[in-house]
Every structure is written in C-alpha cells, then in structure tokens.
Amino acid sequence: MLSVLEQNGARVSAVNAPAAALGLVPGMPLADARAIHPALGVAPADPDGDAQGLRRLALWCQRYSPLTRIDAPDGVSIDIAGCAHLFGGEEALMADLADRLHGFGLTARLALAPTLGAAWALARYGGTQMVQVAPGETGEVLAPLPVAALRIEADTVRALERLGLDRIGLLAGKPRAPLAGRFGPLLVQRLDQALGREGERFDPVEAAPVYRIARNFAEPVVTLEAIGEVAARLTGELAEMLQGLGKAARRLELALYRVDGWREALELRITRPSNDAPHLLRLLGERLDRLRDHAGFGFEAAVLSAFEVERAEAVQAVLSGREHSPPPPGDLDRLLDRLVNRFGPERVSRFAPRESHVPERSCHPVSALAQAARQDWAAHGRALHGGTALARPPLLFARPEPVEVLVEMPDKPPARFEWRRTAHRIVRAEGPERIAPEWWAGGEANRLTRDYYRVEDTEGRRFWLYREGLYDRPGDTVSWFVHGLFA
Amino acid sequence: MRTGETLAALRARIKAGGLDETPAWPAVELEGEMGTQSTVLPGGLASGALHELQPATPADVGAATGFALGLASRLLARRPGPLLWGLPSTRGWREGQLYPVGLGAFGIDPDRVIQVEVRKTADLLWSLEEALDHPSLAVVVGLLPEGDRLYDFTASRRLAMRAARHGATVLLLGAAPVFDMATAASTRWSLAALASRPVPHVGQAVPGLGPPRWQARLVKSRKGLLDAWDLEWNHETLSFRLAAPLADRAPLRRAGRLSRRPTAA
Numbered sequence: 204m205l206s207v208l209e210q211n212g213a214r215v216s217a218v219n220a221p222a223a224a225l226g227l228v229p230g231m232p233l234a235d236a237r238a239i240h241p242a243l244g245v246a247p248a249d250p251d252g253d254a255q256g257l258r259r260l261a262l263w264c265q266r267y268s269p270l271t272r273i274d275a276p277d278g279v280s281i282d283i284a285g286c287a288h289l290f291g292g293e294e295a296l297m298a299d300l301a302d303r304l305h306g307f308g309l310t311a312r313l314a315l316a317p318t319l320g321a322a323w324a325l326a327r328y329g330g331t332q333m334v335q336v337a338p339g340e341t342g343e344v345l346a347p348l349p350v351a352a353l354r355i356e357a358d359t360v361r362a363l364e365r366l367g368l369d370r371i372g373l374l375a376g377k378p379r380a381p382l383a384g385r386f387g388p389l390l391v392q393r394l395d396q397a398l399g400r401e402g403e404r405f406d407p408v409e410a411a412p413v414y415r416i417a418r419n420f421a422e423p424v425v426t427l428e429a430i431g432e433v434a435a436r437l438t439g440e441l442a443e444m445l446q447g448l449g450k451a452a453r454r455l456e457l458a459l460y461r462v463d464g465w466r467e468a469l470e471l472r473i474t475r476p477s478n479d480a481p482h483l484l485r486l487l488g489e490r491l492d493r494l495r496d497h498a499g500f501g502f503e504a505a506v507l508s509a510f511e512v513e514r515a516e517a518v519q520a521v522l523s524g525r526e527h528s529p530p531p532p533g534d535l536d537r538l539l540d541r542l543v544n545r546f547g548p549e550r551v552s553r554f555a556p557r558e559s560h561v562p563e564r565s566c567h568p569v570s571a572l573a574q575a576a577r578q579d580w581a582a583h584g585r586a587l588h589g590g591t592a593l594a595r596p597p598l599l600f601a602r603p604e605p606v607e608v609l610v611e612m613p614d615k616p617p618a619r620f621e622w623r624r625t626a627h628r629i630v631r632a633e634g635p636e637r638i639a640p641e642w643w644a645g646g647e648a649n650r651l652t653r654d655y656y657r658v659e660d661t662e663g664r665r666f667w668l669y670r671e672g673l674y675d676r677p678g679d680t681v682s683w684f685v686h687g688l689f690a
Numbered sequence: 691m692r693t694g695e696t697l698a699a700l701r702a703r704i705k706a707g708g709l710d711e712t713p714a715w716p717a718v719e720l721e722g723e724m725g726t727q728s729t730v731l732p733g734g735l736a737s738g739a740l741h742e743l744q745p746a747t748p749a750d751v752g753a754a755t756g757f758a759l760g761l762a763s764r765l766l767a768r769r770p771g772p773l774l775w776g777l778p779s780t781r782g783w784r785e786g787q788l789y790p791v792g793l794g795a796f797g798i799d800p801d802r803v804i805q806v807e808v809r810k811t812a813d814l815l816w817s818l819e820e821a822l823d824h825p826s827l828a829v830v831v832g833l834l835p836e837g838d839r840l841y842d843f844t845a846s847r848r849l850a851m852r853a854a855r856h857g858a859t860v861l862l863l864g865a866a867p868v869f870d871m872a873t874a875a876s877t878r879w880s881l882a883a884l885a886s887r888p889v890p891h892v893g894q895a896v897p898g899l900g901p902p903r904w905q906a907r908l909v910k911s912r913k914g915l916l917d918a919w920d921l922e923w924n925h926e927t928l929s930f931r932l933a934a935p936l937a938d939r940a941p942l943r944r945a946g947r948l949s950r951r952p953t954a955a
Contacts, residue, residue, distance in 0.1 A: 534824050534825060534826040535771070535772065535824065535826040535827070537824065538820065538821060538823075538824040538826070538827070539804070541820055542806055542817055542820065542821075545813070545816070545817075546806065546807070546808060546813065546817070550779070550806060550807045550808070551804065551805070551806050551807075552804070552805050552806075552807075553801070553803065553804055553805070554788075554790040554800045554801075554803060554805075556790075556791075562789070562791070565791055566789075566790050566791060566800075568805065571804055577801060578800070578801055580790065580791075580794070580799065580800050580801065583791070584791060584794055587791055588791070593794075593795050593925060595789060595791045595792035595794070595795075596752075596786075596789060596792045597755065597756060597759055597788065597789055597792040597793055597795065597796065598752060598755055598785065598786030598787065598788065598789060598792070599786055599787055599788075599789035599792070600786045600787070601786075601787060615895075616896060625749065629896070630885070630888075630896070630897075631885075631886065631888055631889075631896060631897050631898060631899045631900075632896045632898070632899075633891075633898045633899055657898075657899055658899075659885070659886060659899050661885065662749070662882075662883055662885070663753070663882075663883035663884040663885040663886060663903060664749060664750065664752060664753065664883045665752065665883070665886075665899060665902065666752075687786060687789060687792070688751070688752030688755070688785075688786050689752060689756070689792075689899075689902065690752060690753060690755065690756015690757070690759065690760070690795075690796075690902040690923065
C-alpha cells in the first residue's frame, strides 16, 4: 500500500489487492487504515517517479506504434491503426504486449477498442485482464459500465449517480441537450468520443516520425559490434528509402528496446538534411559508444525514425581526382555535423549580433546547426562603437575581473592597477568611453554606468578596463574591472 | 578506394622527395613596408602547415592571441572558407573568449568564425584533426589548455600531415611550457608584447595607444633560420610590418626641463 503526505496528514494513495479486500480505499487517512489493520505495510508514494516510469513505458510502447500517449496517472494509449499486421494481427499484438508487460513484472489491464474513450473505459472498468471490442459493438460493450468510465469529473459522476444514471447505457439513449445543460458539455463530448460519434485528438508523447524502419531480433543483441551492424542495416534501408523519394532528413532517432523494457534513444541532428548512408552511419556510429554499458541483457528491437524530412538537394559529385580540388559542396556541413554530434549543439557555435550596447551582451553564440544567415556585423559595429573597430578587444573575459586601481583624479584614466597579483603601470590610455546601463532590463547589474578605458602598461600589454559607477552620483559604489585583452 | 587514393598520393610525394618538406603552396608573407619583406622570414610562412605560437610569459597571452589573429587574418584573405577556433571550455574564464565585435581590428569577418568548445585536450586535438580533414576550412586555430601533456610529437605530426593534405593552416596556441619538446611544427614562435607607438592627444597627459606591437621570436624553424623581429600590425593593410624601435626620449626631456628652469626663475 502507498501513502502520500497531504496538508492534513498522511493519506492512502493506492492499495494492492489484499489491502482492498480488507476494505481499505485510496483517500482514507493513514491512521484509519492502520486502525483497520495494524500490520499494514506502507511505502511512501513517489508521484514523480511514477510519472517518469509511465513516460518510459509510453516510449517503450513505441515499438508497437509510433503514436503512443500518456494517460496520467496510470495509463498509456497506443494508436495501433495500421500497425497490428506487423505483429500478426490484433490478438497477437495484444498477447505479445501482455506477455512482455507481465515479464517486466507489471500487472496491466489491456483493452483494444475502436475509440480511445472505449479502450480507456474497458481497461479500467472492463473487469477482465484483456478486452477486445469489434468495431460495431462499442455501444453494447460500454452499456453496463459505470459512468465513471467516461473520463468525467468526480462531481459529475456523483450527480449522475444521485439521479440513478449510473450506467453508460442509461445515458446513451437520453436526449443530449438536457444532459449538456445539466452536466456541462464535457459529459456529452466524452460520451460521443467513447461511442465514436466524435473524433478525439491524440497528442502523442513524441511527435510521429515521417519515416520509420523497425527491426525485431530473433536473439537479443548485446555487443556494440552487433548493434553497429544493425544500425548500419537500418541506416542503409532508410537512406535508400529517402533517396528513392527524393527526400532528406534533418533529424534521426535510433531507438533500441532492451529485453527488460528499457529504451535507449540516440538522437542525431544534422546541419543540412541528408540521405547519405555513409555520412549518417558515421555520425550514428560515434554515438553508439554511449550504449557500451547500457546493453544489459541485450536489445530485442530497434527502430530508426526520420524526423523533419525535407526535399533533398541534388548534389553534384566531385569528378576530378585532383588532390586540392575545391571542397565538395556540403563538406563544411559534414564537419559541423560531426563536431555537433560529438560535443553537442551548444558547443559548436557561430556568433550573432544582438541589439545591446553592453559589451558582453552585444553578441551571443548561436549553435552552428542554425541556418547560417549573413549577419550585418558592419552595421552592428557602427551602432556599438561608431565603426572604430579598434575600440573593442578581440578577447573578452567570461566574467569581468575586479582589479585594484590607483586613480589620480576622477574621470582620468587610472595610473596603475593590480590584476592577478601583478602590478601594471599605465603609460598609454584612451578613454573614457561611457556605456550607459540598460536600466529598463532591471536588476542590480543594470543600474551602474560604465566608463571604459583602453590602457597599455609599460610592457606593452593592453587591457580594456572599466569603472562601474560614477564618483559624483550618490548611491553609486565605484569599482574597477578588467573586461578584455587587446592584442 | 579512398585509402588507395591517399596512399597513391603519399607514394607520389615520397618519390618527389618532399614528404618532410612542406609543399610549395602559396606562403603567407609577413608583408612589410619599404622592402622589408625579404628581411622578415625569407620565403614567408608556409601555409598548409602547423605553426606553434607561445606567449613569452604567461602575461603575454593577449599578445600571442593577437598575433595568431593577425596570421589568421592574412590566411583568411588568401583562402576561402571559415576559421575554426577550438578552445577548452575553461579558457574563456582565464584567458578570455573571442569577442566578435573586436575582430574588426584584424579584418576578420565574425561570420567566418566557427567556435568549438571542448572539455579535454584529446577532444581538442580530435576536432582540429577532423577540421583539417575537411578541405572547406581556411584556418584552424587550437588553444591548448594550460599544463597540457597530451600534445606531443605524434599529435603534432598528425596535425601537420593533415594540414598538408588539404592546404589549410593550423595554428596552435599554447602556454609556454607546452612547447618544450620536439614537434613536427614548421615554425614555433615566442611572442611578447612591445610598447606601442604613442599617439599623442592634445590636452591629454597620457598618450593614446598605437597599433599593437610584438617581439616575435622564431625559436624553431624547419628551415633552420632563427631570428627575432619587432613587428607591428597594420589595421589598414591588414598586414604585419617591421616596427621601428622607439627612441628613448627621457634624456631630451630632462635636458629641456633643465634649460627651462632658469627662465622660469
């Protein structure tokens, strides 16, 4: 039995079969439950863990169909339209699923029905472990079920029961307008959805791929080499399929299903849509290493999915065999793919200007995966420093470093400063260049005015110093920082 | 097929007797004014090769980086394609990150820069090699982390061979103790900042900053020529030039003061 701590003490959140037989129900205070049966085994509930587990299960169910969704808090829906024949028909699929879930140690109740609502109702209130409904029989099968099976609010259920309308069958024949007027539109909508009179949106846990290739293995695959071979075969087939259709994918996912229900997914993002098997396989191959310690008892199925599929651009193959021929088109994209694949998209970056006068905010790295648009750096420079490129250092510290400064007069460049325990005497200086704070952005860091100086010490080393705060403004604390290095 | 091709190319090069010699691709000259070109590094700096740059003292990191940017700028002007800037992810905190707005001084278009941040030296070397394998890059710059021990002769050899294959140049920037062993680099430079030419401003007690200057010491060269030059970066022509040494004006000033004193009295 599980308990959950609420505002007014611990309550029972779930019970197992023997506890239910004792008359314990979810929602009762834990103290009452203990009074009924003192030797009760209680474990704290873990709703987050449950949610994660359910999500994992929903993802794992993608081996049956790409469309699966989580029905919080305790269910998973799978849209198997067009998928059942791959597993030998609907019965075989159900049996296979039941078998595997049992193998994971899960007590699951399965229902297969023409509508989501009916399947939901039958799985929870159907009474048996496994129910299957033929297309024409939905109304009949649902009729004896309690109204709670309609996925409606508890208040509505209670109100309906008070009126004696406690079976779905009793509702089905009633005039709709009074029902909707009395209990709200949700009841009628749910009823229609369960009976198939109205469609229902299916929000899958992950967007459905455009193309998908799945393989089940006769024997679990354990070694990295074998996984690599599987990946090669799947990649080859997918690439061939894409090439045949004149398409190319921007995102790939290789999902591997472990015998014990774990699902490993490797995601591949590609700079330029590709359908080139060797390139894709090379990228994928570098990722496979991550599975080294994850194989466990082996993988039993693999699915390679292609997302974000676009029309392939025809590429002219390089015909000349010369050593220093111009780089083949797409060569740079391949390099970026490999770098991104190894280090992650945020570690391979280009620069993009940003509308801000504050130096550290005036540009930002963008992932090299983003389509490279020509940036107008000249205009950005003009806006920042009037086009005098020399006014900005090529190296900027990730965080300005505080320095001890000796200033002879306010608003004059400092005479000397100490930074990283070294004293620098300043013999050349330019400034100040005043950079006003972005007060509208809020925050303490945006309150103080900065005066920047370019300085050079006796050795010829150049620094970009700034003073934060003004001497003559009350409330300003004045401090000095080194922000960057000039060549 | 690809391997065969490479092997054939290598064999051909060995036959030509030039495996060790960097092939004669257009070199990067340190262009000077008034015919100094010939005096600074005759024949120029080989492209399609590995060059090591080290700051003369730890405080000269900015200077060494600036020199690397100068060389990179010269290379970018000659060869299409981007510049790959590979650095350890901790570097930005200690030595500063590339600031695209400031690259204008070196004439480098920030759009041509691709930055790769890595955690380990092994990853850095991998990404440099990988980049050199792709002919579309113009320059590859790697910043070795402080106290690195992984970069050795083998690593340098791999980089140099790859650089030669497609003609991209690789510049490796390391802290001084990194480069104390024999490597396959074409040149090794030690760079120290030099006081710049003062730019006097009317009404200012302290003169302004002139263009950056370095004392560039060639401490290792495959051609055997070792020397040191005082170089200055020219922001207008985007090239290096020999810097005329600054004269010491101190005695003059003192003399002037002395002569003025009696008149004031």
